[in-house]
Amino acid sequence: MKLNLKNWSVILLLGCLPLSAAEKTKSKVKAVPDLDRVWTFSFEELNMLDENEKSEYAQSLVQAVSKNKVLGQFKEATSEKDFKTILVSEEKWTAFEKKMNQQCQDKKNYSDCDKVARLRVDLLNKYSTRK
Amino acid sequence: MKNIFIISIFLISFEAQPCMVPIASSTMYYTPSALRVCNKWYYGKEVKSKKSKYDPVTYRATDRVCAKFESEVKMQGSGRYNPKEIYTFKKDVVIMKNDDKTRNCPTTIGRSGECMLTYISVAADANYYHMGDLISMPALKGKKMKLPDGSLFTHPGYFRVDDVGGAIDGRNRFDFYSGNMDLYDANNSFGYKGDKETTMYDKSTCQDRKKYQILSSKKDKETARIAIAAAITAATSKMSTILPAPIRGLNR
Known part of the structure; x- marks a missing residue:
């Protein structure tokens, strides 16, 4: 078998084509992210957390809210003590969840709200027994 | 020879893309059972703590x-x-779970806090799903799935x-749970040996x-819950269960 320069260029071209196609798809995905996402816990989900997890969530949410102007709209989460009263009431939590969806989803504050959405996801992943 | 070389370069550079919504990009996972893998259960030994004579705590040394x-x-x-x-395992440290929920659940407890159900539970991306969310996959309805003991579950x-x-990353990325049946288990309908219409x-x-x-909608969710409960009851009444076989009837 003899491979000349022409054959090598064909091989290289064929090899590189799918790679560049994959890269294009990747960049497309990055350009239009799927933003219709879950921003916080549902009340049902909240009830499955143990006290330490709830406390960890409250602490990190209050911290995130204090550092961000957009998230600062969540007045309920300005103090950990006040926020803990919301965590135990279905009515109050549902109202807070609705407000968060409006502020994050409807008003398209995606990048600011990403921080609070991540708090939930990280907490779920951190204490998961699944890898 | 030259063609094989070209094809192999082409294949190496090909990267499998995930399926587009609403088709699930599926994989499967399971809960290994010591009895199936090592042919025995482990219990560890109860040892008295030597920290202090006033410390009545006993602890378990795991086998x-x-x-x-x-x-x-x-x-x-x-x-x-x-x-x-x-x-x-959490960071290479063994954690033993032995609470009421674990004792009453023959599979394992999911992040939802619920006992994982063979062929029903899935792992999904928390960015898009709440724990407890219900998903319908109409093509699977009525399909016969094999249980660990070889009996069928509809x-x-x-x-x-x-x-x-x-x-588990992305809206349409799901990891389907197959109880304690691994990928190669002959009875795992989601695995390698499963039917073409059920493998995951x-x-x-795609x-x-x-x-x-x-x-x-509330109505759809209720319908789904009833259908799941009915399928489990039907399987259980046939003297089989969707829970791992070796665990059934075994009490310590």
């Missing part, structure tokens, strides 16, 4: 499990140490999001049978 079980638990996340305990066509996982192990096969829908 050294067989290497295969250890590696499978590391891969899957958790495993059954004995009928009442779950064995988990699938209701619904799944429940019970778990999360670091590698290959995330790059077939119409994997079309799914997230249930949002």
Whole structure:
């Protein structure tokens, strides 16, 4: 078998084509992210957390809210003590969840709200027994 | 020879793309059972604490499990140490779970806090799903799935999001739970030896049978819950169960 320069260029071209196609798809995905996402816990989900997890969530949410102007709209989460009263009431939590969806989803504050959405996801992943 | 070389370069550079919504990019996972993997349950030994004579606490020294079980638990996340305990690794430290929920659940407890159901529970991306969300996959409805003891379970066509996982990434990415049956188990309908219409192990096969829908209305969710409960009851009444076979009837 003899491979000349022409054959090598064909091989290289064929090899590189799918790679560049994959890269294009990747960049497309990055350009239009799927933003219709879950921003916080549902009340049902909240009830499955143990006290330490709830406390960890409250602490990190209050911290995130204090550092961000957009998230600062969540007045309920300005103090950990006040926020803990919301965590135990279905009515109050549902109202807070609705407000968060409006502020994050409807008003398209995606990048600011990403921080609070991540708090939930990280907490779920951190204490998961699944890898 | 030259053609083979070209094809191999082409294949190496090809990267499998995930399926497009609403077709599920599916894989499967399971809970290894020490009895199936090592041919025995482990119980450990109860040892008195030597910290202080005033310290009445007793603790358990865990048995050294067989290497295969250890590696499978590391891969899957958790495993059954004995009928009442779950064995988990967190940063290479063994954690034994032995609470009421674990004792009453023959599989494992998902992140939803619910007992994982074979062929029904799925792990999904928490960015898009709440734990407990219900998903319908109509093509699976009525399909006969094999249980660990070889008997059949009629699938209701619904799944429940019970778990999360670091590698489960994207709206249509699901990891389907197959109880304690691994990928190669002859009875695992989601695995290699499963029927073409039920296998879920290959995330790059984007077939119409994997079309799914997230249930949002209360009515649809209630219908799904009833169908799941009915399918489980029917399987249980046939003297089989969707729970892992070796655990049934075993009480310590």
